[in-house]
Amino acid sequence: MKKVTGYMLGMLMGVSLLAGCGGKTDSADAPAQGGTNASANGGEIIGTITFLTNRTDMVGEVYDDYAKRFKEKYPNAEVQFEAITDLDKTTKIRMSSGDYPDVVLIPTIPNSDLPKYFAPLDDLGLADSIYFKEFKSYEDKLYGISVGATTTGIIYNKQAFKDAGITEVPRTLDEFYAASKKLKDKGIVPLASNFKDQWPLYPWSSEVPTAIANDAQLNNKRSETDTPYTMDNAYGQAMSIIREMNQQGYLEPDINSTNWEQSKKDIATGKFAMAMLGNWAIPQVIDSGTESDNIGFFPLPYDNSGKTNVTLAPDWAYGVNKNSENIATAKAFVKWMLEDSGFDEYAGFIPVLKDKKPAVDQLNEFNSYEPVYIEAAADDPKTTDIVNKAQITKEALVQEFVLASNPQSVLDKYNKAWAKARKDVMK
């Protein structure tokens, strides 16, 4: 079915890509050992720096404005934006080649590798006023500051709730199911799971269990056991909620045929009522065709206690290339992005500076339900190793759990893979 040209080329490209990064590793160390050759410009905020970003949509638009305003503040400095789509992969490859821009979003590397590539940011004086200062730190030095914080909850269409006769947002799990039933009876799809796309299921295997367990270290503590997934622990409880929603018909009519782009429009128009996602999705839903006033946000009530915990998670973190020629400018840019750019408002983030109030109405509504925030903890490398070794995709676990006729057998399968990988990693 395939033709030589396409696939052979694809295969060759894959080959060169995989191998290409290997060949370059040696050079990555060379500059690193040279130590930080502090800024060639001795701390003055001058010169041109480049920021490698994942927001392709902002290039030529909002970023032009940022560049202009940054130049107004620092007339001798200039910032350029380079946007890439596959941020994590691309940044890693460029870092291993030793050739990466002045400011990057730190890819998924172990924190112990941070000093090899990044300059400490402690001299910005932000360490005590930000969330997640431990997240990208190593040996008491801060190497990365998150671009913003996100929390996870139910994004809902207020008009759809009104049409279905729901006057108050559900505060307990029973109320949540009851509201879903009302919506379904009204012909509205209660919860958009975006099941097929897999990644939108992430809250059910990480954020919700963490909230249920009231333990930021829940995901990391998996490394202490051979059976991290059981029906009655936090993971089982969280996944049972979405399984129940599916069995009651409260998700899309065919969960294996869902469409993420379309679902945002459907929530905007009220064809779908809710989605369990991060607050980053709120602006996207509004942009899909509705008024901001019509979209609300509340914490998922995962039990009947009436009290809810929610997780506060970092997004990508800014990191400054330790070999940059204009380190001072790069650092000033990071600070400017956090304090002055207005990026968190544009992107719908909770500001990472603790004192800054979120600019998004929905977040203020969310906070009015008084959830208890659990600040996410950095991934423990040992747990990450086990996950990688066992090749566990947490969203795939949710998919299998929801689809299986016997969910216990799915947990058994994952526990088995976990135990095997744990043995290899721990030895």
Next chain:
Amino acid sequence: MSGSYKRQRVIILIAFLAIPLLLLGTFSYYPAAKLLYLSFTDWDGISSTVEFLGLDNYREIFSNPDLFGVFLHQIPYVLGGILQNIIAITFAVILNSRIKGRNLFRVLLFVPYIMNGVAVAFMFQYVFDTNNGSLNALLGNLGLYNLQQSWLGETSLVNFSLASVSMWRYVGYTMIIYLGALQSIPGDMYEAATIDGANRFQSFWHLTLPSLSNVIQLNMFLTLSGALAVFDLPFVLTKGGPAGASETFLLKTTETAFTFNNYGLASAMSIVLLGLTIVILLVQNLVLRRRGRD
């Protein structure tokens, strides 16, 4: 005089060959050698040190059914590929005759191949959508409600759905190859056959098909190696779902490398795929050559 002409020739030959050879070496052979080396290590994608694992990665691939077992998902692509060759020969024969508008039909059949693979996948996302998809809508309008399916959601169906897209996409390409081969069969052989009283089917069976055997062999190789390396359709359309039912070996490989940072194992998987392609080629040559000798 002739000596300097000869030298000139040699210099020009070397000069012209050097650049392509350099490119070939840099972008094909060196990466391939590096890949082979990495497949014996535990490289994680960024670390500057690697540990040599010997054959551990290969042992893992062949002993872990989660990795090697996904080849079962690719059988529908092989079946689809065989069907694709039959359809392509049929069209090639028809469009090789002097029918009206044959150039138009050739273009129409070839167009899907020119289209970007990801665009094709997105297009079929709308065709196969259970609730709003055009395929189910068509079946509904024809009154065939019981044939409406969750085309990409049914574990037993999803690989056939994907294989059918692949077939649609490549049938034109396969046809063009057959068409080229058909046109190289001398017309006087058909004339001779007609004079000897052969009907159209007989001349197809005894004259056309044997003349095509080399090309059929080529197309079968392309089909099989293609089926081994399916990637873009499941990657865009299903992400390997539902619950892993449409994962392919190449999808697993990229996942191993880029999601789970296990470049060593992923390199070994690429080498295994390369090995399997070579094995298929050898077996096919062996079978066909033996048949040719009989």
